[in-house]
Amino acid sequence: MTGEASILDSIKEYIIEENLEVGDRLPTERALAGRLGKSRHSVREALKSLEALNVIKIRQGSGIYLNDPSFSFIDFPFELKLKQGMPVEDLIVARETVEVKIVSLACERAGAEDVNEMKKFISYRDTPAAKKRYDGVYDFEMERMVARAAGNEFLSLIQHMSHYLWMKYVKSHNMKNVEDINMSVREHKEILAAIIDKNEEAAVSAMLKHLRSVYTVINNEKNN
């Protein structure tokens, strides 16, 4: 504004003004430094800030590129928030709310591709090989597929956040995943079947059942 914008703001402005697309290259550090009349070092600090927000990807020897921003950077801030005393129950309730909405959108919108992808995935999960290394990751993958089928990026983002934090929580409390793998597969099949039938009610109830069976991890711990 007054000609006194910070380096960070100037770079942000540059990205917007130049209408940079994902994958486009930004000027080099040295070029930016020259253009802004600041030292290379100060420019680097601003770039690091943007990198922390997944806005850019800095590649040694190559250059600085505009990212397709994912929102995984919220993980650490949320982790701290959780540590500051946010009750897990809050997280669980929120997660249920979001997953229910997602699965219900998936019933409306899931296309043939989405369904095939999930079918393939579940078949794979049913093999002995897949069952050997079960650790909750599969549940996440399935949830991601459902979210993709639902086609809402913002809900996907919230799903990502809440799942990530749930995993963090489980890990930080040294809980073991006591869930029965076969049950998990069965539940996934139920969910998929409901989506194929476009039966929203069944899908929601299958999803809730699944989530709650995952949460038995907590209950088992608390009763010990």
Added chain:
Amino acid sequence: MTGEASILDSIKEYIIEENLEVGDRLPTERALAGRLGKSRHSVREALKSLEALNVIKIRQGSGIYLNDPSFSFIDFPFELKLKQGMPVEDLIVARETVEVKIVSLACERAGAEDVNEMKKFISYRDTPAAKKRYDGVYDFEMERMVARAAGNEFLSLIQHMSHYLWMKYVKSHNMKNVEDINMSVREHKEILAAIIDKNEEAAVSAMLKHLRSVYTVINNEKNN
């Protein structure tokens, strides 16, 4: 792990391991540099990353302090995402989902204090003075109160995020808030009444009505 953790990870680890509380001070840049065996400059880059995520606040002459993280940092990444074509509808749907759950929890849990606070707020809004400076901020304040009554911190955070992004969207499209102020007050009264009655169904429908009347901002734009 292999003793090769990045500086950023080391600092994150430090924050977690030392159980730092909001407001606590981190070691100085020079101290961190010494401890990690890295240059001060490299440490600063990592610190700038954490500052970009609102995890810490760096104050010249004073030191580095742990923040109570707000999530305003998603502002810019989200702006880019919108620019890339993320549909606003996604945001609206997610927001509705969250607000509905919140208002329904509020019906279950709202205490006398919560109700009084909202009553007072709505009375104030009904005065000519308050009506003069209406710009959507009041809607946000009311939503925050409902969320507080609902008592779910995670949903509150998501609410905050989604509302913030909505405002961002409205602003970036130079939309004017065409909503009728008196209607907004009336709708708030409806929501509060339903909460007092612990009538979940009425509360949900009042909330949806309110949100949708806010969204007329978009529709008006689109029809022009």
Added chain:
DNA sequence: ACGAAAAATTGGTTGAACCAATTGACGGCT
């Protein structure tokens, strides 16, 4: 005991130099 001045602390910025990964150009070989 108070308050102003001085000193020490701590982040902010710069410049130069050199390292490391990547990319691109050149030239020889087939």
Added chain:
DNA sequence: AGCCGTCAATTGGTTCAACCAATTTTTCGT
């Protein structure tokens, strides 16, 4: 002509030393 390896140029990564600027702490005079 086309392929491939080598070497040079480009570009980010890191360090050091020095100094500036804001804040905090100490000192000292009243």
